[in-house]
Amino acid sequence: MQLCCVNIRTIAIQLQYLSRNLSVSHLHFSGRVAAPAAIVLHDLTLGYERHPAVHHLSLTLPPGMLVAVVGPNGAGKSTLLKALAGQLKPLAGRIDGLGTPRRVACLPQHSGIDRSFPISVEELALLGLWHAVGALGRFSAAHRRACHEALAAVGLLGFERRAIGTLSGGQLQRALFARLMLQDAPVVLLDEPFAAIDQRTTSDLLTLLHRWHAQGKTVIAVLHDLAQVREHFPHTLLLAREPVAWGATAEVLTPGHWARALQLQEPFDDGADACEVAAHGMPA
Secondary structure (H helix, E strand, O other): OHHHHHHHHHHHHHHHHHHHHOOHHHHHOOOOOOOOOOEEEEEEEEEEOOEEEEEEEEEEEOOOOEEEEEOOOOOOHHHHHHHHOOOOOOOEEEEEOOOOOOOEEEEOOHHHOOOOOOOEHHHHHHHHHHHHHOOOOOOOHHHHHHHHHHHHHOOOOOOOOOEHHHOOHHHHHHHHHHHHHHHOOOEEEEEOOOOOOOHHHHHHHHHHHHHHHHOOOEEEEEOOOHHHHHHHOOEEEEEOOOEEEEEEHHHHOOHHHHHHHHHHOOOOOOOOOOOOOOOOOOOO
8 A cells, every 4th residue: 555655646746746847748758868969949939928038049059069048137048948848839930859759858947846845855856767657657676776876976865765845955956966867868958057056066066967968968058157157068058038149158258249138138028019030140
């Protein structure tokens, strides 16, 4: 009876968490993923109720890139990640290269995590194996060994039974990175992964990002710390509701480009007209 209850509880946890934080396409994917393809954005316009938050974004990300997405507050950075994760349908344009079903692992901001939910560190990490077991499957001994290896890799061995509500911000982020490791997706999307966590945790998790990059994964992270971007991310997209600059980080993060981004920044207007599709090139 205890095994049955644990399994039902795990299913409930999986369904609630996935409904909030993962693309529905994950529910149909099983097995190890192939190497990532190039991600191509074709004149992409994103928004809510037909009011645009990102305008006419066209670019190609070759496979295996480590990319930072930066820009002023309200620039559309998180909106772009939602579209890449399959959680937001474009108003216009399209995204190619992510496969059908979409093969991505997505880490939302801390504010999207309900820390009061009764789930242990091990159960949270095991959500990364949803693609392997599905809604009605059971985690095997091999799955749990893989989970413990992932928790050890992020410095949380011995925390398996701890409730996530008892964790510090840095410990919770380590647990979420363990989940990402178990998903083993070719594309990893991170929304402010180092916000409000300690420097040691940031350093350890950045090491993991570089390891994923070396393995050929495509890693795209929304970030605010420009010094961190310059040190750790070879390529950067500067966004301010429309693309300002894209390319090598040193060439993107210039005073001129940042001034342009601030100039383009504008508050979201619920009364704005729906965006018309037009051909726009990437600014130099």
